[in-house]
Amino acid sequence: MTDDDGLDTIRSRFTRNYPPAIDTGKGWHNILLEMDTALAAADPVVAYIQIKEKWGELRVYTTSTTNEEARAIIRRAEEKSRVTCEQCGGNGSMHTRGSWYRTLCGSCAAETNYVPYQRR
Ligand SMILES: [Zn+2]
Numbered sequence: 001m002t003d004d005d006g007l008d009t010i011r012s013r014f015t016r017n018y019p020p021a022i023d024t025g026k027g028w029h030n031i032l033l034e035m036d037t038a039l040a041a042a043d044p045v046v047a048y049i050q051i052k053e054k055w056g057e058l059r060v061y062t063t064s065t066t067n068e069e070a071r072a073i074i075r076r077a078e079e080k081s082r083v084t085c086e087q088c089g090g091n092g093s094m095h096t097r098g099s100w101y102r103t104l105c106g107s108c109a110a111e112t113n114y115v116p117y118q119r120r
Helices: 026-042 068-081 106-111
Strands: 048-054 057-062 093-097 100-104
Touching: 026 057, 026 068, 057 068, 100 106
Parallel strands: none
Antiparallel strands: 048 057, 093 100
16 A cells, blocks of 8 residues: 555554554654654664554554663654644644544644633
8 A cells, every 4th residue: 555645664664464554644744754764763673553643642553662762752753743733734732623632733723623622
């Protein structure tokens, strides 16, 4: 499976037991590419299991690694997703629509009828 989105290098580093699905909006693709480059250098052996959006945040699952640097790289990418619009890559924050959560900027949120999330 190949998409013309520049993420094939990342797909090539998935473990063969799982389909190489990258299930996030385009706004996070730069975060993923930066993460992948750093990760490949820090731990060439580690393989992806799943890359997706969950509760409005990036989640990256890999084969187990004891490499602290690799873990920190993944953690930083996930943290960055919390302040990056998943749709356009601009500055974002948590938004909600019903029971759905997404990290979006103001204009992408308005386009899709999401409202800023307020913790009760
Ligand atoms: Zn946006």
